[in-house]
Amino acid sequence: MTGGPPRRPVIASQAAAGRVETAVRRAATFQVCLAPALTLRESRLVPCRLDEAGAPRVTIQLGNGEFYGRTLVERSTRQLNLVWTRYGRGQRLPVHAHERPYLALVTRGGFQEEMDGIGYDCGEGSVVLNTVGAEHSDHFVAERTEVINVELAPAWLDALRAEGWKDGRPAWIEHRPARRRMRALRNELAWPDSLSPFVVEGLCAELLALVTRTSRPLRREHLPPPWLATIERVLAERFRRPPGLTELGQLADVSPSRVARAFRLHHGCSVGGFARRLRVAHAREAVERTRRGLAEIALEAGYADQSHMIREFRRHLGRTPGELRES
Numbered sequence: 001m002t003g004g005p006p007r008r009p010v011i012a013s014q015a016a017a018g019r020v021e022t023a024v025r026r027a028a029t030f031q032v033c034l035a036p037a038l039t040l041r042e043s044r045l046v047p048c049r050l051d052e053a054g055a056p057r058v059t060i061q062l063g064n065g066e067f068y069g070r071t072l073v074e075r076s077t078r079q080l081n082l083v084w085t086r087y088g089r090g091q092r093l094p095v096h097a098h099e100r101p102y103l104a105l106v107t108r109g110g111f112q113e114e115m116d117g118i119g120y121d122c123g124e125g126s127v128v129l130n131t132v133g134a135e136h137s138d139h140f141v142a143e144r145t146e147v148i149n150v151e152l153a154p155a156w157l158d159a160l161r162a163e164g165w166k167d168g169r170p171a172w173i174e175h176r177p178a179r180r181r182m183r184a185l186r187n188e189l190a191w192p193d194s195l196s197p198f199v200v201e202g203l204c205a206e207l208l209a210l211v212t213r214t215s216r217p218l219r220r221e222h223l224p225p226p227w228l229a230t231i232e233r234v235l236a237e238r239f240r241r242p243p244g245l246t247e248l249g250q251l252a253d254v255s256p257s258r259v260a261r262a263f264r265l266h267h268g269c270s271v272g273g274f275a276r277r278l279r280v281a282h283a284r285e286a287v288e289r290t291r292r293g294l295a296e297i298a299l300e301a302g303y304a305d306q307s308h309m310i311r312e313f314r315r316h317l318g319r320t321p322g323e324l325r326e327s
Contacts (some may be wrong), residue, residue, distance in 0.1 A: 059135050060096040067149045068093050068138075073189050077197040078244040079256070080204055081151035084189055087111070087140040095137045102151045103207060104128040105182050109145030111138050120172055125179040129171040129211045131157075136170075148185060150204050155246060159255030160212055171211045181206055184270070193304060194241075195279070199272025201245040205260035206270060212257070224266045227252030231259065235271075239278040240302035245271060280316045283309055287321045294321050 065074075069085030076082070087109070110123040115136040122128055130136065185203045188196045231248050242248075245256040248271070252259065263271045283301040286292060298309035310320050317324070 062098050077201050079153040079246050083149045087145045089143050091140040093138040097133050097135045100151050101131050105148040107146050109142030111140040113138050126174045127178045127211045134170050173211050198242045202271035205256040209257035209261050239275045242275050
């Protein structure tokens with residue numbers, strides 16, 4: 001931990017101070033025994049409300065990128081920090097809060113979260129939006145639980161509020177569209193390629209839109225919004241290295257989540273999926289209309305190598321580049 005030990009809250013009475021020290025020792029036990037992978041780079045203890053017995057309750061404040069549990073994968077994009085963590089049955093986390101808003105995506109197992117005295121059952125497929133400073137504790141009930149924690153840039157939530165989202169409280173959902181996007185996100189983290197950061201931002205924006213729309217009326221957009229064509233043109237020009245989702249939203253003066261919703265509604269895919277389609281279409285045209293080598297075409301189109309392009313062709317077209325050239 002950098003910056004020296006955490007500062008103790010100032011307590012008036014000696015007895016209360018003793019209770020705080022006990023809470024601090026218990027919190028340290030949780031950190032060492034139950035969450036050995038937590039790196040307390042910026043975390044600290046902050047004074048909080050009194051518990052039912054009149055003792056001051058201590059909340060552990062976690063800094064950027066800090067999560068309990070064993071870290072399996074850690075990735076970052078321009079706007080997101082993603083930490084894929086694992087927990088065991090019976091593991092309990094003390095009362096804590098986070099300095100940045102984040103999505104908790106339960107990809108396996110489940111846990112019970114307590115917040116403001118209310119318990120929430122977060123099973124596999126749940127999406128939980130925890131806002132800044134929301135105090136909560138967790139109890140893991142499955143044999144193995146895996147959670148993808150997505151730390152959000154504050155600008156993403158600010159853009160949602162500018163569009164009318166007024167509920168700053170934590171939110172929770174669990175339904176099939178979220179599960180599909182979570183599986184796709186897990187695959188991008190496990191097997192990344194050059195477009196993965198862009199695809200990851202698009203999937204996370206869709207999940208954020210799903211969970212925040214539970215607190216406001218659903219608006220259907222039957223016709224493509226005029227700004228969608230502008231973003232399509234930008235992606236067509238820059239599909240090899242597309243701009244971030246925040247930059248695309250700024251081009252149209254809308255939130256990243258609204259961009260993601262529009263592509264899913266009008267193209268039937270994520271923004272990242274749309275960019276992958278553009279790359280396949282560009283490479284296919286070169287394969288069918290020129291006699292250039294496949295390795296050269298792959299690199300020019302932005303693939304890591306020829307085998308990467310072959311896998312993408314099979315996935316999107318059902319045929320290899322060689323089969324297309326021979327037909």
